[in-house]
Amino acid sequence: MSESQHETCVCVIDDDEGVRQALDSLLRSAGFTVHCFETPEAFLAADESDGAGCLILDIRLRGANGLDFQQELLASDNAVPVILMTGYGDIPMTVRGMKAGAVNFLAKPFADDDMLAAVAEALARSAERRAASRRGDGLRSSYASLTPREREVMALVTAGLMNKQIAGRLGLSEITVKIHRGNLMRKMQAQSLADLVRMAEALGARETSAARYGATTGG
Template sequence: MSRRTSSNSSAAAAPEPPLVIVVDDEAAVRDSLDSLLRSIGLRTLLFGSPAELLQSPVPDVPGCLVLDVRLPGISGLDFQTQLSRHGIDLPIVFMTGHGDIPMTVRAMKAGAVDFLSKPFRDQDMLDAVAAAIERDKLRRSETASMDGLRARYATLTPREREVLALVVSGLMNKQVAGELGLSEITVKIHRGSVMRKMGVRSLADLVRNAQALGISRP
């Protein structure tokens, strides 16, 4: 699936509303969901098949997929697997007129947010879509946080990275100095620089950041 980013806008511009991508081979279902979702301020993109979706640019904004299980060319469940292989992480809400327990279990294990049997209540769909969008927002927030953390870590010098790894392993400044053949005052200087560059004020925060980055004592 190709992605296109939104055009440059002023800082005062309001954020774009979440996007719900609907894939169903029945035009009546697509139109009905389009009206329902737009009625609460969501944007929609409608497709009759997974192939149509994969050939279309999709804005990189918070959202989710609403997929029919039985689609032309590929089942919704197989398409879910295909999306995962391509690193596409949009949460999925499945809908089907032929659902059964094994199918539901497979969908949920693969990360689906919900599995609705047709005909479903409008409110059930809206609740499922809201949960999916919140999941996507959380994922994006966590990704942005990790990107920022990696960027801060990249500013550390090789020596500062060594000091960081030893400090978060539980060593005192004197012990770190002994490990690296440095003076204790030099370790203190490096440690202060690490704290500043990593944007933390406490050792506990530094340890949490190191754990998130997978940093351990060499």
């Protein structure tokens, strides 16, 4: 599924055919791609389950509990944003659903504008999540391109050590450390030391135990 399809793909799970038809008509009229399912099993069996931008999920389904299914999705690492809906909502249901990460909780009958607003918010969250995932993939790919020595230098640079300190610790000349440092900054596409520190934190590649050297070693 392309990125543009992700951004408009809305899946609906409701065992009421009338609700499915109404939501299909409403969402398509707003420009969304819509796939409707009667059961969670039918949703999971479809290709759209991995590509949905958001999921509109009824809580009370024949033979299934929507809140339980929401938990199953979380446990399976399917992070699709969920909009919960029910004609029998109560406070404990709402609390449980929202704690599990639901974007919104709509009581039937709901206003069309409320549903469209909830879908827009859910799709925005989905886009943010995919963008963050792409950034993480790119960061890991850049880190994988570093040589072992460049990784060592990166760990010590981001721990706060100066070039002279790194050279002494690794048994290198200061000019060699500078070369490694320049190469890794370029490969990581880091614009500044602060930028590189944030990357190292995200990767878990920062040598925190080395920070004490900065307090005892000159230059």
